[in-house]
Amino acid sequence: MSDRNQSEIPQEAFDWYDDYAHGGMDRRTFLKKLGTLTAVGYSMTVLTSALLPNYALAEQVSFNDPEILATYETFDSPLGHDEGQGYLVVPKNISGPLPVVLVIHENRGLNPYIKDVARRLAKAGFIAFAPDALFPLGGYPGNDDEGRAMQKNLERSKIEQDFLAAAKFIKAHPNSNGHLGAVGFCFGGYIVNYLAAVESNLLSAGVPFYGTPAAAELRENIKAPLLVQLGELDERVNKTWPNYEKDLKRLHVPYEVHVYKGANHGFHNDSTARYDKPNAELAWQRTIEFFQNKLS
Structure with missing residues (x-):
């Protein structure tokens, strides 16, 4: 055969x-x-x-694109792992304050796909910052299996505090307009939901891609508008949505939800066969438009 x-x-x-x-x-x-x-x-x-994953497939914006500038920046995280680091990408010709977006990786560290997402945002006119939860252990190791094992061994509450510190760090960027968005994928989608819940006035908009909700007791604090992106075939995450939606409605949180037909968990990640190009492109278009509307 x-x-x-x-x-x-x-x-x-x-x-x-x-x-x-x-x-x-x-x-x-x-x-x-x-x-x-x-x-x-x-x-x-x-x-x-x-x-x-084959990360050679995931580069849509080159790291040396002439319209952007990418650097690594550290930030203080006293309630997390003391210090964090992230990948900062800014439009090269900044004129006036710009909206900022925190980009949050999956459960395996800051891999090349997430860096490319940050560059895509900078090309669209945002200041983007993608922290690496694995920085305390030396950073993303170059392969997902090892990265996943490393992240699993870190204390989750400290990772959450690191991303909270990263959000405050990038919101205070000298060229920030004071409006912070967050987009995350899988574990990163959970962190978007967590950041929206842990401090009511931190985010101006959140886009969780196939992420589980924050703890029920934290959801009472959510005020930021959310754009929830789900894959139709992602049973694990989707079963958490009805209860989360019920809370969002009760709390009068403005939200949109899109369930992409025939799409798997991870459908936006263009480094594997789970990638669903039409749905990923539509979801990304909606993400950019959402941030443009909410962060201006």
Whole structure:
């Protein structure tokens, strides 16, 4: 039987990867499950190359694009890991104050995809700052498996405090107009929801991509408008949405929610086969327009 191609990979393979990526199974079990698909014509090479990230595919804006300037900046985090670091990207020709956006990575550190998202925002006219939760351990190690293990070993409450400190740091940037947005993916989507809840006046807008909500007792503080982006096939995250929506309605929080048909968890990440280009581009267009409307 000939090898099947990436476009035909069955949904259960994506579900197994999501479970593996979020700690629901170990790598050995994940690969063993993938191995069952070889009996129906898939090769392990095709499967792993489709499901595991290839960050060469994720660069939409070059790091040396002449219209932006990228640097690494440190910030104080006394309630977190004492000091944090992030990837700062600004439009090169700044004229007057600009809105700022915190960009929050998944559960594996500041990988090349998230850096590219920050550059995309700078190209769209925002000051973007993408912290690395793994900075206390030396930073993103260059591969997601190791990064995921490193982040799992850090105290979650301290990571939350690091992102809170990062949000305050970038909001106070000399060229900031005082309006802070946050966009995050997976774990980063959770952090967007957390930042909206932990301090009512911190965010002016939040865009959680497939992120779980903050703790119920914190949600009472939410005031910032939210643009919630969900993939139709992302059962793990989507089951948390009805209860969260109920609270947002009760608290009269302005929000929009979009559930993208046929999209998996991680559909915006263009480094794996979970990437859904039409839905990702639509979601990103909505994100930019939302920030333009709420952060001006």
